[in-house]
Amino acid sequence: MEAVAVLFRIGPFAITSIVVTTWGIMLALGVFCWLVTRNLTLDPGPLQAALEGVVSAMEESIAAVLPDRAQLLLPFIGTLWIYIVFANLVGVIPHLHGPTGNLSVTAGLALLVFLSVHWFGIRSEGLRRYLRHYLSPSPILLPFHLLSEVTRTVALAVRLFGNIMSLEMAALLVLLVAGLLAPVPLLMLHIVESLVQAYIFGMLALIYVAGAMQSQQNLERNEEGNEQ
Amino acid sequence: MDFDWSTFFLEIINFLILVWILKRFLYRPVLDVIAKRRAGIEKTLADARRIETEASELKRQNEYCLAQWEEEKEAAQARLHEGLAAERERLMAEMEAAVAEERERCRVLDERHQRDLKRAVEEQGIAQGAAFSAKLLARVATPELEARLYALLLEDLRSLPAGDKRAMADAAVIPGLQLNVQSAFALDESKRAELTRALAEVAGKTLPVEYSENPELLAGFQVSLGPWILHANLRDELKFFSGALRHAG
Numbered sequence: 001m002e003a004v005a006v007l008f009r010i011g012p013f014a015i016t017s018i019v020v021t022t023w024g025i026m027l028a029l030g031v032f033c034w035l036v037t038r039n040l041t042l043d044p045g046p047l048q049a050a051l052e053g054v055v056s057a058m059e060e061s062i063a064a065v066l067p068d069r070a071q072l073l074l075p076f077i078g079t080l081w082i083y084i085v086f087a088n089l090v091g092v093i094p095h096l097h098g099p100t101g102n103l104s105v106t107a108g109l110a111l112l113v114f115l116s117v118h119w120f121g122i123r124s125e126g127l128r129r130y131l132r133h134y135l136s137p138s139p140i141l142l143p144f145h146l147l148s149e150v151t152r153t154v155a156l157a158v159r160l161f162g163n164i165m166s167l168e169m170a171a172l173l174v175l176l177v178a179g180l181l182a183p184v185p186l187l188m189l190h191i192v193e194s195l196v197q198a199y200i201f202g203m204l205a206l207i208y209v210a211g212a213m214q215s216q217q218n219l220e221r222n223e224e225g226n227e228q
Numbered sequence: 229m230d231f232d233w234s235t236f237f238l239e240i241i242n243f244l245i246l247v248w249i250l251k252r253f254l255y256r257p258v259l260d261v262i263a264k265r266r267a268g269i270e271k272t273l274a275d276a277r278r279i280e281t282e283a284s285e286l287k288r289q290n291e292y293c294l295a296q297w298e299e300e301k302e303a304a305q306a307r308l309h310e311g312l313a314a315e316r317e318r319l320m321a322e323m324e325a326a327v328a329e330e331r332e333r334c335r336v337l338d339e340r341h342q343r344d345l346k347r348a349v350e351e352q353g354i355a356q357g358a359a360f361s362a363k364l365l366a367r368v369a370t371p372e373l374e375a376r377l378y379a380l381l382l383e384d385l386r387s388l389p390a391g392d393k394r395a396m397a398d399a400a401v402i403p404g405l406q407l408n409v410q411s412a413f414a415l416d417e418s419k420r421a422e423l424t425r426a427l428a429e430v431a432g433k434t435l436p437v438e439y440s441e442n443p444e445l446l447a448g449f450q451v452s453l454g455p456w457i458l459h460a461n462l463r464d465e466l467k468f469f470s471g472a473l474r475h476a477g
Contacts, residue, residue, distance in 0.1 A: 004232065014234040022242045026249065033253035040261040042268060048261075055258045071259065075251040083246055099239070104232045108239035 004102060018099045025086045025099075061203075065210045069124075073209060076116055080109065081202040084160070088194030091168045092187055100197075101165040103157065110157035113205040114149065121212030130212070156204060163197050351474065358470045362446070365462045369447035374413045377448040378423075381460040385426045392456075393430055399454040400431040407435050410442040410450045412461065427451065 006014040036051055044052060058078045063070035084100055091098030099105040121130045134145045167190045174183040388396075399405065407427055409415075415423070420439055428434040431453070442450070448461025459465070 004230070004235070012234070013238055014232065015238070016232060016235050018235055019238045019242070022239060026242060026246045029246065030249040030253060033250060037253055037257035040257055042261065042265050051254075052258055052262060055255060056262065059259075074259075075247050075255055078255060079243070079247045079250050082250065083243060102232075102235065103230075104235035105239045107231070108236045109243065112240055112243060
């Protein structure tokens with residue numbers, strides 16, 4: 001795996017092709033959404049209906065886990081799904097590398113998920129009540145809770161990075177060994193895998209956030225069970 | 229598997245910016261339009277429910293009005309039937325009264341007709357009887373019967389009621405009057421003298437007497453003095469008999 005090329009620098013930050021690709025994805029998504037949503041009507045056309053379908057499907061998926069917080073979580077979880085799908089699929093385009101095939105990117109996303117879990121948890125339950133769930137059901141389990149926080153975040157980053165990187169590498173190897181059209185089935189698998197990995201990443205993030213927001217409820221439920 | 233901290237931090241910033249972009253240009257507009265559509269649908273549903281409620285109310289009112297109209301119609305029909313029955317009964321009563329009146333009128337006319345017919349038949353019978361009796365009496369009218377009637381005349385004059393005698397006496401005082409004696413057969417002088425004396429006794433004085441013959445008397449005499457007339461002949465007796473029969477009928 002070749003090193004990511006640094007295209008230029010802005011102050012202390014080295015601007016790599018991965019970052020530029022991310023900007024391209026952001027620009028494309030922003031322009032597309034702006035063009036599509038500037039003239040929304042109550043009688044939607046095909047494109048508006050498709051867009052409403054995507055947004056509604058994401059909202060319903062979130063509502064299935066957290067019925068009362070769907071609109072609160074939609075920007076974060078929905079953006080994870082959308083960005084990761086496009087970041088994964090960019091790797092299919094020749095001469096471009098998917099940002100999610102880079103550990104720095106997936107680690108950044110995983111860190112955001114890690115932080116958002118605590119952010120939404122504290123926002124929902126309050127700091128004291130949120131921290132209490134680390135001592136539940138017994139303070140002895142505190143190290144395991146902390147270890148779980150770290151490991152699941154690392155797993156989140158490595159899972160996405162490993163899958164996408166391996167797909168791109170496999171396609172490259174097949175292309176080098178077999179010829180021009182041989183990697184086509186592998187690229188189709190790449191598309192499916194891109195969608196699946198995006199869904200898994202977003203769904204895991206949603207479950208982590210939901211667990212943090214419902215931690216106090218789980219705690220109270222456990223205490224009631226112990227009293228009985 | 230190199231790790232670049234610049235890419236790591238820039239990716240975090242980029243993702244947060246992307247969250248803001250999509251929230252600004254995707255989620256919010258789309259959710260707003262979905263909410264507007266949902267609100268419109270809710271409003272339409274609410275309007276539909278309101279209209280359905282109003283329609284149900286109107287339907288209930290309409291059914292109530294129809295029921296009322298049906299009751300009024302039935303009541304009006306009942307009144308109409310009662311009125312028709314009363315009118316029919318009134319007309320039937322009037323017609324029966326008219327028929328009874330017409331029947332009574334016909335009965336009266338029939339009775340009158342029957343009575344007239346009976347009277348005509350009776351009169352015809354009386355006339356035929358009188359004609360038959362006259363013809364029969366004409367055949368038996370002889371001088372002997374005349375003599376017998378003469379004797380009866382004398383007897384009647386002698387036994388004349390006081391009232392007739394006074395009426396004759398009153399007539400006898402009228403100057404210029406004379407007695408007329410008609411007979412079916414000629415009277416001889418002796419009988420005329422005897423009759424003249426009998427009349428003078430009745431009148432209270434001797435009056436001139438004119439004797440004449442009248443075969444229409446069949447047999448017998450007719451004595452007259454002004455308005456006073458004494459019938460003692462078959463013709464007048466037959467007339468009296470026929471008149472008595474008519475009056476009896």
